[in-house]
Amino acid sequence: MKTYIATIDGREFRVEIIDERHVKVNGQVYEVDFTNIGDRPLYSLLASGRSFEANVHQEDDLWHVLLRGRLYAVRVEDERERALRARAGVETADQRPQRIQAPMPGLIVEVRVQPGQEVRKGDTLLILESMKMQNEIKAPRAGVVAAVFVESGQSVNQGAALVQLE
Helix, strand or coil: EEEEEEEECCCCEEEEEEEEEEEEEEEEEEEEEEEEECCEEEEEEEEEEEEEEEEEEEECCCCEEEEECCEEEEEEEEEEHHHHHHHHCCCCCCCCEEEEEEECCCEEEECHHHHHHHECCEEEEEEECCEEEEEEEECCCEEEEEEECCCCCEECCCCCEEEEEC
């Protein structure tokens, strides 16, 4: 059984892959069906009878998951590798410059930050409209805005650079 630690907004979730149809999250078992829809990073997830659609893409060591109009930055670590890093004294919280990218194509409705501005984890950086839904793109960590690459009214493709955090 493979075990991972998923960190979302500072909360850790222990995820154990039981088999291809079952996972255990913090001790609770869920029956799941996770399927890619087409050639886009859009996935259908059935979890214990509930249906969800999520846009998922990876950027460096973070997974960006857009679910129900909210963007989550998820750090996923293999439990064994994490334990080895902890024993070696390697810090897992990384403060390297981080480029925030568009999780999907859309229209920039509003930019709420400017270069030099300090942000806290979870602060809204900008609003991206896609498929008639407005999505808040939030800071995955505290930092200083080094650059803003977009402006209100601009169309962007998936993966386009939006904001750089230092």
